[in-house]
Amino acid sequence: MTGAARLYFEDVQVPGNLETPAMTVTQAHVGLYAGIAQEPFEAPSDVPAFLPLCLVTGLGWRSPQPPLAVLAFLNIEWEMVAPLRVGDTIHSRSRTAVKRSMREGGLVVEEREVVNQRGQIVQKGRFTFLVAKRPPA
């Protein structure tokens, strides 16, 4: 254990609104994603449906709060509301909808929206995580 700062179940705030910094989705992101997924990409300016979802999971790491001590990612419900094009700039807004203590850790349900440079929601949904409780000192 390194003692690096992590956000444990006890630290999770409801609703705990969080807005991440933004990032511009480029051709490079699309190319890298297509290579990793091994998915043929269609029109060069199209953004694969799951790419914004993948990018916003990392945007949280650029916010000032320490990362959540996730034990497991349990499920996701997600809607693609509007298309995204290369050159669009996205950020994410999230809030904790539910927090429930379990014997081992606790469930945290997060509602998340992906927003473009015009303030339009392009994707949204809910993530459910199993989060570690703070280890005894």
Add this chain to the structure above:
Amino acid sequence: MTAGRRYFEEIQVGEEYESPGRTVTETDIVLFAGLSGDYNILHTDAEFMKQSIFGERIAHGLLGLAIQAGLFTRATQPYATLAFVGLRWRFKNPIKIGDTIRVLARVLAKKETAKPDRGLITLERKVLNQRSEVVQEGETDLMVERRPSRQG
């Protein structure tokens, strides 16, 4: 329009597809961490993960989701997809380095929409590992074009 794409009318409820397998490597995980910016220790700290219930680093859940999307394109002739519109998905078991995963998919439902040129296809998908354990599963909704009328 690309030849060989299947329109809404041609896709039948109950059709089943199976993809080839793909071995998930450390490189996949490192590249995905770099692309997504998700550096969670579950995926990046081999020493920490030795002490965890998994015993080693595991793939990002969303990496598994992305890989199955790629495998699905190799499981069947492409649909005339206009948009991917929805996902209800469960991460049931970890994907570890060296695991070989494949996708089984089945057409669950077809639904008319308000627009006459398209329809909604719901697929059930299961991602299996080399021991045929389900690692991820769920439903995906695709908006698929209808065959264009000759009058255009």
